Amino acid sequence: MAEILVLAEHAGGEVKKVTCELLTLARRFGEPVVAWAGPGAEEGRERLAEFGAVRVYAAGAPEFEEFVAAPKAELLAKLVQDTAPAAVLLAGTAEGKEVAGRLAVKTGSGVLTDAVDVTAGDDGSLVAEQSNFGGSVVVHSRVRRGTPVIAVRPNAVAAEPAPGPAELAPVEMALSDAARAVRVTEHVKAERGERPDLTEAQVVVSGGRGVGSAEGFAIIEKLADALGAAVGASRAVTDAGWYPHQFQVGQTGKTVSPQLYMAVGISGAIQHRAGMQTSKTIVAVNKDPEAPIFEVADFGVVGDLFTVVPQLLEEISRRRQI
Numbered sequence: 001m002a003e004i005l006v007l008a009e010h011a012g013g014e015v016k017k018v019t020c021e022l023l024t025l026a027r028r029f030g031e032p033v034v035a036w037a038g039p040g041a042e043e044g045r046e047r048l049a050e051f052g053a054v055r056v057y058a059a060g061a062p063e064f065e066e067f068v069a070a071p072k073a074e075l076l077a078k079l080v081q082d083t084a085p086a087a088v089l090l091a092g093t094a095e096g097k098e099v100a101g102r103l104a105v106k107t108g109s110g111v112l113t114d115a116v117d118v119t120a121g122d123d124g125s126l127v128a129e130q131s132n133f134g135g136s137v138v139v140h141s142r143v144r145r146g147t148p149v150i151a152v153r154p155n156a157v158a159a160e161p162a163p164g165p166a167e168l169a170p171v172e173m174a175l176s177d178a179a180r181a182v183r184v185t186e187h188v189k190a191e192r193g194e195r196p197d198l199t200e201a202q203v204v205v206s207g208g209r210g211v212g213s214a215e216g217f218a219i220i221e222k223l224a225d226a227l228g229a230a231v232g233a234s235r236a237v238t239d240a241g242w243y244p245h246q247f248q249v250g251q252t253g254k255t256v257s258p259q260l261y262m263a264v265g266i267s268g269a270i271q272h273r274a275g276m277q278t279s280k281t282i283v284a285v286n287k288d289p290e291a292p293i294f295e296v297a298d299f300g301v302v303g304d305l306f307t308v309v310p311q312l313l314e315e316i317s318r319r320r321q322i
Contacts, residue, residue, distance in 0.1 A: 002030040002086035003054075005079060007072065007099065009091050010036070013043030017200045018091040020159035022152060023051040025118055027162060029126065030086050033057065034166075035079055037072045038064035041168060049166035051159060057083075059171040063180075069095055070179040073102035078173055080107050080147050087126050089118075092151040100151045109146025116156040116278075126150065136270065154199055155257035156278065198230045198247060203260045206232030206249050206276070210265020210286065210305050214242040219309050220264055226316045232256065232276075234266045250275040265305045268293025285309070 004026035009016040019034075026032035033055040034048055041058035048056055057079055064071045076088060076099070088103065090096040097113050104111035115128035126148050130139045143149070198204065205227060207220035217237065224231045232249040233242070249256055251274040261279035266272060268284070268291055276282070277296050284297035287304050294300045301308050 003033045003083055004030045005076070005083070005085040005088045006032055006034050006053075007076060007088070007090045007096070008034050008036045008044065008048070008056075009093070009096070010038075010040060010044050013040030015044045015047040016091075017159060018093070018152075018154040020047070020051045021154070021157045022089045022091065023048070023053055024160045024162075025152065025157050026087075026089055027052050028118070029120060031055075032164070033083075033085070035059075035072075035076055037075050038062065045166050045168060049164050050161050052162040052164040053166040054164050055167050055169050057169050057171050059173060061173075061175075063175055066184055067175070067180050068182040068184060069098045070102060070181065071175050072099045073106060074175060074179050075171070075173065076103045077106040078171070080109075085147060087148040087150060090149070090151045092153040092156075097151045100149050104146075104149045107146055107149075109149050110143030111149040111151070112141050112143060113151040115150050115152045118150060118152065131274070153255050155255050158257070195224065196228070196230045198232055198249075199254055199256060201230035201256070202258050203227050203229035203262075204232050204249070204256050204258045204276075204279070205229045205262045205264065206234065206266060207237060207243070207264050208234040208266030208272075209236040209240075210267075211237070211242065216306075217242050219306065223262070223264070223309055223313060226313055227260075227262075229260075229262075230256075230258075234272050263293050263297070264309065266293055267291045268296065 006022045008019045023032045031054045034053045036058045039060050059075050090100050100111050112128040116131045117129040119127050121127045125142050127140050127142050128150050205224040207217050211217045233247045237243050238245045238248045250272040255275045257278040259280045261276050261282045263284045282297045284293040284300045285305050285308050289302045
């Protein structure tokens with residue numbers, strides 16, 4: 001079977017969820033192998049093996065963490081030349097898409113970004129599905145030259161475990177002067193609370209314009225804490241300054257795909273639905289029975305959130321005591 005090369009997203013040896021999603025996708029088409037840039041491959045190996053990685057090409061030089069994007073593109077270009085994979089899959093993050101573009105130029109290949117799924121065409125080529133304009137237009141694209149380079153949106157594919165050997169294969173290479181042109185000057189560790197990360201949470205509770213104010217948003221946090229969930233917000237909320245922008249869910253915010261998504265006081269404009277409509281179960285609370293969010297909701301409650309949510313909190317508390 002041909003190799004499908006996946007660029008690992010990791011931090012301090014901890015494999016990020018999107019890498020597990022890419023490995024799951026890669027298993028559809030061949031042997032999933034991983035390109036690991038920077039230290040920590042030994043620590044991350046067990047997690048990669050859990051999701052089927054056959055081999056881990058580990059370039060452990062600390063230089064990969066000292067410079068921006070270009071070194072990873074050089075590593076991938078070397079692996080494409082040396083191992084001839086059938087395709088390269090990357091996370092559709094800001095850095096992932098930059099690496100994808102640089103790699104495509106280096107290898108003379110086509111590049112596809114913002115894919116939400118990848119399938120095999122009738123001729124065996126890979127076909128990327130791209131969702132545009134909030135899901136109102138779906139495009140199917142394929143690369144016609146070189147090794148397909150595909151950047152896949154985080155949370156677009158469910159990560160499914162399947163054991164693999166994840167054999168470590170050290171890679172020695174020297175970075176070019178061009179790859180050293182942009183240096184990381186400082187790392188700032190973001191403060192994390194007790195809530196799970198928004199893009200990796202199994203349960204997300206999001207609040208919208210219906211909360212009425214920054215103070216009103218407190219009820220969303222209270223519900224999220226009762227469910228052990230991450231907190232999200234609509235663009236209307238973040239634009240109004242009621243909640244920080246890093247918690248925005250939507251086309252111009254973060255894409256989430258949890259097991260349970262609760263949209264509270266959110267009308268459900270296309271921009272917001274684009275960031276959460278792949279959630280497994282969607283529950284909506286809105287006082288407007290014609291709100292577009294009900295079109296994608298599995299369960300809906302028509303009512304004032306300041307009446308509905310306290311009742312829900314009371315029921316959650318009661319059931320915990322049983």
